[in-house]
Amino acid sequence: MxxxxxxxxxxxxxxxxxxxxxxxxxxxxxxxxxxxxxxxxxxxxxxxxxxxxxxxxxxxxxxRVTRPYKLASREFHPADSVIDVGYGVKIGGTELAVMAGPCSIENEEHIFDSARAVKAAGANILRGGAFKPRTSPYTFRGLGEEGLRYLHAAGKAHGLPVITELMSVRDIDAVCEYADIIQIGARNMQNFMLLDEVGRVKKPVMLKRGLSGQVEEWLLAAEYIMAQGNPNVILCERGIRTFETAYRNTFDVNAIPLVRELSHLPIIADPSHGTGKASLVTPVAMAAIAAGADGLMIEVHNNPDHALSDGAQSLTYERFASMMRSVGAVAAAVERTLPGVWASASA
Amino acid sequence: MxxxxxxxxxxxxxxxxxxxxxxxxxxxxxxxxxxxxxxxxxxxxxxxxxxxxxxxxxxxxxxRVTRPYKLASREFHPADSVIDVGYGVKIGGTELAVMAGPCSIENEEHIFDSARAVKAAGANILRGGAFKPRTSPYTFRGLGEEGLRYLHAAGKAHGLPVITELMSVRDIDAVCEYADIIQIGARNMQNFMLLDEVGRVKKPVMLKRGLSGQVEEWLLAAEYIMAQGNPNVILCERGIRTFETAYRNTFDVNAIPLVRELSHLPIIADPSHGTGKASLVTPVAMAAIAAGADGLMIEVHNNPDHALSDGAQSLTYERFASMMRSVGAVAAAVERTLPGVWASASA
Amino acid sequence: MxxxxxxxxxxxxxxxxxxxxxxxxxxxxxxxxxxxxxxxxxxxxxxxxxxxxxxxxxxxxxxRVTRPYKLASREFHPADSVIDVGYGVKIGGTELAVMAGPCSIENEEHIFDSARAVKAAGANILRGGAFKPRTSPYTFRGLGEEGLRYLHAAGKAHGLPVITELMSVRDIDAVCEYADIIQIGARNMQNFMLLDEVGRVKKPVMLKRGLSGQVEEWLLAAEYIMAQGNPNVILCERGIRTFETAYRNTFDVNAIPLVRELSHLPIIADPSHGTGKASLVTPVAMAAIAAGADGLMIEVHNNPDHALSDGAQSLTYERFASMMRSVGAVAAAVERTLPGVWASASA
Amino acid sequence: MxxxxxxxxxxxxxxxxxxxxxxxxxxxxxxxxxxxxxxxxxxxxxxxxxxxxxxxxxxxxxxRVTRPYKLASREFHPADSVIDVGYGVKIGGTELAVMAGPCSIENEEHIFDSARAVKAAGANILRGGAFKPRTSPYTFRGLGEEGLRYLHAAGKAHGLPVITELMSVRDIDAVCEYADIIQIGARNMQNFMLLDEVGRVKKPVMLKRGLSGQVEEWLLAAEYIMAQGNPNVILCERGIRTFETAYRNTFDVNAIPLVRELSHLPIIADPSHGTGKASLVTPVAMAAIAAGADGLMIEVHNNPDHALSDGAQSLTYERFASMMRSVGAVAAAVERTLPGVWASASA
Known part of the structure; x- marks a missing residue:
């Protein structure tokens, strides 16, 4: 100092x-x-x-002359962390992770159909929200534990690990029972009590960057989880809040190479929230992979204008499949491979 | 629409x-x-x-052509809400509320001494943190329930209602037992599960604006609490995050008259966090009262460079007393009165 | 370093x-x-x-361990600068400066009528734009030199110094001929060539803070002017750009006491641009004076919905007079006095 | 409306x-x-x-229900604009534009050596500043017209069109005489008088986005130039100002596909200013091309720690050559080609 x-x-x-x-x-x-x-x-x-x-x-x-985090820093742990999330899927290696699915789990049939479709297009992880953080108390807030059961079953049926958001310590046991990866949402990046509690379980945790979270604060939030004994932290850049009103959030592509410089933890890009606009998702997904991201999280819905949330930023099944082709070309250019059906194809 | x-x-x-x-x-x-x-x-x-x-x-x-909140809106409830927080203190009327005390409750003696000092200078509510949200997991995080007991006893001894932050639903019973006002911190403005739970109790809740919370989102967060049946919500402007690095946060004085236009809920100003710099606290406190705030929340510490947190923005006892004199002159100019010893003085 | x-x-x-x-x-x-x-x-x-x-x-x-500006710093020049702008008006002393008038000079009659009205309500400086910076090339961009002549004549007729914006070095001679204070607008805070040129004349210059100008950059922009030999710089806080969309700009009240700490230059507040909404102008003007501003710049129009620009943030003559009464009470609380008719009244 | x-x-x-x-x-x-x-x-x-x-x-x-710009909009002009900048170089087609060179022109030998080196690595346009916008008046501000002559000669010697910044209308004739592309810097994006004047010449103009310029304002600034009769506008995303302090600016990758949706004008990415940190330039350059940018502007210096400005974000000759190889792989993935020596190589 x-x-x-x-x-x-x-x-x-x-x-x-x-x-x-x-x-x-x-x-x-x-x-x-x-x-x-x-x-x-x-x-x-x-x-x-x-x-x-x-x-x-x-x-x-x-x-200050030293960085305030230690366990999360590359100085402390020079090699990239690779995190095993089940069903043979690893995050942080050469193969990209592709998490896809609807914003909200709407019903059993819908999540099963989504699992089938995203897997067919090459996703290797299924996403779906059972507890939804919504700006207004009067909007659909998710199916809760019932949704978790559907998600788990859909993942199992299609051989996909599943990721879902945990919003309250009250639901930690249920989420741990049904999910392979616990997601901490942007609004909870500095919900320190929740970070402590997910630090005490050994499940992989994906920690989204807060709307106004600085990279250093984000790594300190990861440090909270790691300091409790859970090294399995995955970071997720999902756009920050700026003065620009043309998009819902501003995807911060600089954060990807910077986080890779400062930390050994894998980093996923979420261009769906990072743009809030379906037409921008594919080019920003491509950019994120070119910049070094370890994978993508994409909102996919068979019928976006009937989605119970986030329709405007969801890709249809067809558009998601098309995005995967475009991302695949960029992945090859940076010596990364696509997972799922694409991996089998190239094997 | x-x-x-x-x-x-x-x-x-x-x-x-x-x-x-x-x-x-x-x-x-x-x-x-x-x-x-x-x-x-x-x-x-x-x-x-x-x-x-x-x-x-x-x-x-x-x-959208209508506002997305209802219970919090002035359209729905035209008259100012006045909230009784105990010990005869009301927030939202002609008399200002002045919440003062240390950032963290450090020990029993310290909080008793703080209570005495801030009361002597004219505060009518005692503040003190038992659970502290800290950016780093390696800093002092508060005394927890032990701190709550000290705070409650110090308030009782000096006839002051007390306010403290609730960070996790796990601590809601303890905080409700010992505090007169539950504070929801800036980092939890959109911790929707916590909002739901404090909505189900009837205690007054002070809801701080998030670091990047838009006024509309903030009023929607108040709506979450009110929609669960608790109308006793107090808002608190504590500065927002901008590109300016000369201060910790940028106090948003525009928000004070705007919130008064849109909502009937009382609004408190926190210039300690709103500036992060002791030398700016008094002028910004004066500005907030001039703009129509219903009160102040101020960090006060007998010995700021030995404070366990937020020393740089804490006022000494003497400086706090001096601030009260300056604020008093502005309050008179806008037909508001100071509380506590000042009220007795003028009676 | x-x-x-x-x-x-x-x-x-x-x-x-x-x-x-x-x-x-x-x-x-x-x-x-x-x-x-x-x-x-x-x-x-x-x-x-x-x-x-x-x-x-x-x-x-x-x-860096020292501040990058010198002439503008209080370290270098501890006493407050007081700047004489003509007609007996001084900026930076006990008496506040109140600059008022229409956004644009619309025609001769209108600016004369505005001068009369703002003077009657207590303004001591007349404002009016002859060259208007407009976001779109298709909107009214001002009367140019013709407008300057009307403004000068209206000021002279009513004994008020006048202020107007200079947008291009091509117009510097004309603006110097007709104006008592040269305004550099927010969009030109870092138009370094323009700063150099107004530094070479001796006229008082009012330098507005840029939309995303940090306080340090703003003081360095003042340093540009002073380094060329012109010490008569007045700063003007007019709101910054943030993520908040409820107002056009976010008035940064913290900047007022901070600038007074760092610099000896006077600082004016512009709550018209700082809020962009007529209903917020009066409370924010009061806040600025409470925080230590040396004066105000206010957009006033007899008929805001027929104004050629900035109608939504303009006060009518009546509302401006009412604002002056409210500001007067706060000014007294901070030991400042109102100028113009108010000064005569109290004499 | x-x-x-x-x-x-x-x-x-x-x-x-x-x-x-x-x-x-x-x-x-x-x-x-x-x-x-x-x-x-x-x-x-x-x-x-x-x-x-x-x-x-x-x-x-x-x-508003329609967009406020017309000439710049894709609705008005559906096909991509391709702009001929001389020496056979076109911006906006399949072949990328790569503008490279030092931040400032330091002396004749240095700019000739830079031209040789960047051409050898595949750049097809030479950049160099003769008039430098500097935050402090006490730093090196460029060689002025002497620098323009060196730049022009270096470009001519190596068959490269040259680009340089115009900061004041006073220098417009000199810049038009020596430069092939006139650059309008970020701080002048809304210097409307300067936009008008470059609109009246027919030279290609590269318009950088302002530090806090919204995409709509940026396209309106382009409209200013086009409304005066100059259709040859090239946009340049160079990072925006946000709350993040880990980098000098936040490169806004979303803007690239959005601008391509809204406008027919070509868009260049400047990852040197967009990050401010040499280690981030290559990954962000790759990201920009993946997202659809029509080219890059890169600061290159043989000896960054002896650069007269912007050393921290400059690439050495070797690092620039290595960047070109990485960018080439991504370009191929999105069906774009590299210019210069790379084009000849593939021919």
Whole structure:
């Protein structure tokens, strides 16, 4: 940690600062410059120290010199993490993960039909929401546990691991029973109690980036889960909130190579939420794979204008199959392979 | 709801759209303009319809004509809500509410001393965190239930209702037992399960605006609580996340008069989080009262550089007392009164 | 300047960095910590150095320790600047500046009538646009030089200094001839060539903050003007662009006390653009004065729905007069006085 | 245009609104719904009308139904525009445009060497700044006209058209004399006077998106240029300003397919500014091409830590050549070809 002291600081002010540093068990190392005095704090950069030093009188700014997360960092764990999510599917290797399915599980028949269709087009993971975070309390909020049972059965019938969102600690046992991957949604990226609890189970967790989550905060949220003993964290970029109103969210493609630089955890791209507009999903999916994403999460619905949620950003079965062909060409260009029927095809 | 149709739409496309509108139990009312056909949807603007119509082919845009919240709206409830939070304190009337205290409850003695000091300076509600949302898992996260007991006792000893944050449904019973006002933090503004649960209790709830929460989403979050039967919702503007890095958050003063226009619910300003910098707290507190806020929430600590959290934005006891004097002058200018010792003084 | 070096750096990497520092005529001061090596650069923090050091191999981050502007800083010039704009009006003292008038100068009669009305309500500076920055090329773009002449004449007739926007270096002579204060609009905050040129004249310049201008960039834009020899710079906060769509811009009230901390230059608030909505102008004007602004800029139009631009945010004459009364009460609470007829009234 | 009227509107209020609509030469078409009255305005959606109707009493919201730009829109001009920039280079066809070179022209030898190196790696357009927009007035601001001459000569020597930024109308003749493409920088996207003037010349213009420019505003800025008679506009996405501080800007990949949907103009990606970090340039360049960009603009410097500006985001010659190989693989996947030496290679 480095502390920059205001030019008005007196020797007494400096003593106060040095004394406070020493109280934390660290040493102060002064550099008296022409315009400012700078104090290097010798010792580990524990989170929370920044706040303490910032509150000292005549402190102009405090700069951390190390990253605040450890378990999630590539410095600590140089090799890419590859996470086994069941049914032979691994996330983070050469083969891309393709999670597809409807926004909400609408009924048993519908999720079975979706599973069949997305598998036929090459998806290797089935998605579907049983608990839906909805901006308005008056919209469809999911089938709950009944939905989880349908999802699990549809995945089993088609040999696909399933992913679904967990919104409340009250539902953790049910979600763990039926899902292969627990999704933490964007609105819960900093629901720290929920992070703690999914950290205590060993299931893979996919952690979506919050609408206004900085990359560092997102990795710290992953660290919450890992610090409780669960190393199986998958990140998911799903667009951030900006001033642009032409799309629902702004897909942050920069985050993909940056996360790969900073962390060993796999990263999935969700261009459905990242754009909110069906016509943009395919080009942004292609871009994400070109930038290094380890897979995709795509909303697919046989009849988007009858979807119970997120119709405007859902692809039809046909359009999803077409997207897979386009993504396949880009994947080959970056030495990645498509999963599912495409893998068999190339084998 | 109004649907704007693309100029390429054929009569068959229009039929598809009209049929879908009729399936929802509504009527379509066409206006064929020179450049676009516009369809008025006759019937209530239920949330979720927007998504459905947006997903129809050749639909260019969908415009809602009514607000998506009802219980929280001033249209539905024209008079200001005034919420009784105990110990004779009411939020939303002529007298301002002043919530003050440390960010975290650090120990029994400290919260008692804080209660005494903030009361002496004119606060009428005691704040203190027992469960702390922290960006890093490695920082102090609060004393938990032990902290709640200290807070409750300190409030009782000094005749002050107390407010504290609830972060997880698991702690709802404990928080309800010890707190007079339940705080929902910015990171949980859209933790819909938590909103549902605090909606089922009758305690006053203070709902902070999320870091990237739009005013409409915030009022919809209030609607979640109210829809479960709890009308005692207090809003709190605490700054939003923008591109500006000179302060921790950007206090959105526009939101104060806008919320008062749209809603009958009281609104509190939190300039401590809204600025993140002690030197800006007093002027922004004054601005918030001038703009029509019903009260303030202020972080106060006897020794900010030894605070276990948020030291850089905490006021000392002396500075808080000085802030109260400055705020008092502005309050008088807008025909509001200060509470506590100031109220007695003027009586 | 402080350079944080990556833990992978070898002694050779450190030598490269030190050599590059020495090439710039500065000295390197190493602190070898447990986790990182930190290099203090001894010598002035010239702008541009950051870029150079950031590009060196194994450099993790570079931190500036001094502010990049000098003439605009309070460190350099501790006392508040008070700027004389003619007709006895001074900006930056105890008396507030109130600039009011129509968005665009529409015709001779209209600007004369506006001058009379705003003066009667207490304004001491007349505003009006002759060159209008419009998002679309197909909207009314102002009367140009003809408008400047009307504005000048209306100001003279009513004893009010006038302010108008300069959009192009081609019009600088005309604007200097007719205006008492040159306005640089938000979209030109970083039109560096224009800043240079208004720096070379001695007229007072009001520099609006850009839609996404950080406070530091804004002060650097002021520095551009001052570096050319013109110390008469007035800042104007007019709202920033955020994710919130409920208002045209988000008025950044934090910027007012922060600018007063960092700089000696006066700061004006423009709640008309800062909100974009007539019903929010008065409360936000009151908030700005409570937070320490040195004055206001307000769009006033006798008939807003016939205004040639910005009708939705314009106050009628009556509403402006009523705003002045409300602002007056807040001004008194912060020991400022209203100008014009109000000053005479209290004399 | 659609006007939504507040439920409190009386028949007299409606009459006022209808009368104002008729004054504009349009007709009002009323739909009286259960909750709101909606008025369709029959006639063209001229820009500026929105403002007028918004200012009417009891108007709740105004919705435009057509796009505000015409010449730039794909509706008006369905086929892709292909722009000839000289030396046989065309932008907007199957072959990608690759603009590369140093941020600033530093001296004659340096720009000649840069031209040679980027051409050898496959660039087909040479970039270099003679007039540099710099946040601080104290940094290197370019060689001015001398730089233009070096750039022109270097382009000519190596058979490459050249692009350089025009910052002021004062320099338009010099820039037109020496450059093949005039660049309008992000900070000048809404410098409307400059847009008008480059609209009056026939040179190709590359218009960068502003730091907080919405896609619609950007296309309107293009419309400014086209409305003056210059159809040769090339758009350039260079990253937007968001809350994320891990990179200098956030490259907005969504904008690429959206612009292609809305407009016929070619679009170039600038991942150097879009990321601000050399390690992210290659993956984001690949992403942009995968998403449909018509080319790239890349900062290249033989010795980034001695660059006079933007060193941290510049690629070395080697790294640029390596980027071209990676981009080539993605280009092939989307049926685009690389230019320059790569084109000859494949011929």
């Amino acid at each position: 480095i502390i920059v002291v205001s030019p008005e600081a007196t020797p007494d002010d400096l003593d106060v600062i040095i004394k406070r540093i020493e109280e934390t068990g660290r040493q102060a190392h002064l550099s008296v410059g022409q315009e400012r005095t700078i104090i290097g704090v010798i010792g580990t950069d524990e989170p929370g120290l920044e706040d303490i030093f910032q509150a000292l009188p005549r402190v102009e700014s405090v700069h | 109004i649907i704007v149709v693309s100029p390429e739409a054929t009569p068959d496309d229009l039929d598809v759209i009209i049929k879908r509108i009729e399936e929802t139990g509504r009527q379509a009312h066409l206006s064929v303009g020179q450049e676009r056909t516009i369809i008025g949807v006759i019937g209530t603007d239920e949330p979720g319809l927007e998504d459905i119509f947006q997903a129809l082919p050749r639909v260019e845009s969908v415009h | 402080i350079i944080v070096v990556s833990p992978e750096a070898t002694p050779d990497d450190l030598d490269v960095i030190i050599k590059r520092i020495e090439e710039t005529g500065r000295q390197a001061h190493l602190s070898v910590g447990q986790e990182r090596t930190i290099i203090g650069v001894i010598g002035t923090d010239e702008p541009g150095l950051e870029d150079i050091f950031q590009a060196l191999p194994r450099v993790e981050s570079v931190h | 659609i006007i939504v009227v507040s439920p409190e509107a009386t028949p007299d209020d409606l009459d006022v609104i209808i009368k104002r609509i008729e004054e504009t030469g349009r007709q009002a078409h009323l739909s009286v719904g259960q909750e709101r009255t909606i008025i369709g305005v029959i006639g063209t959606d001229e820009p500026g009308l929105e403002d007028i109707f918004q200012a009417l009493p009891r108007v709740e919201s105004v919705h």
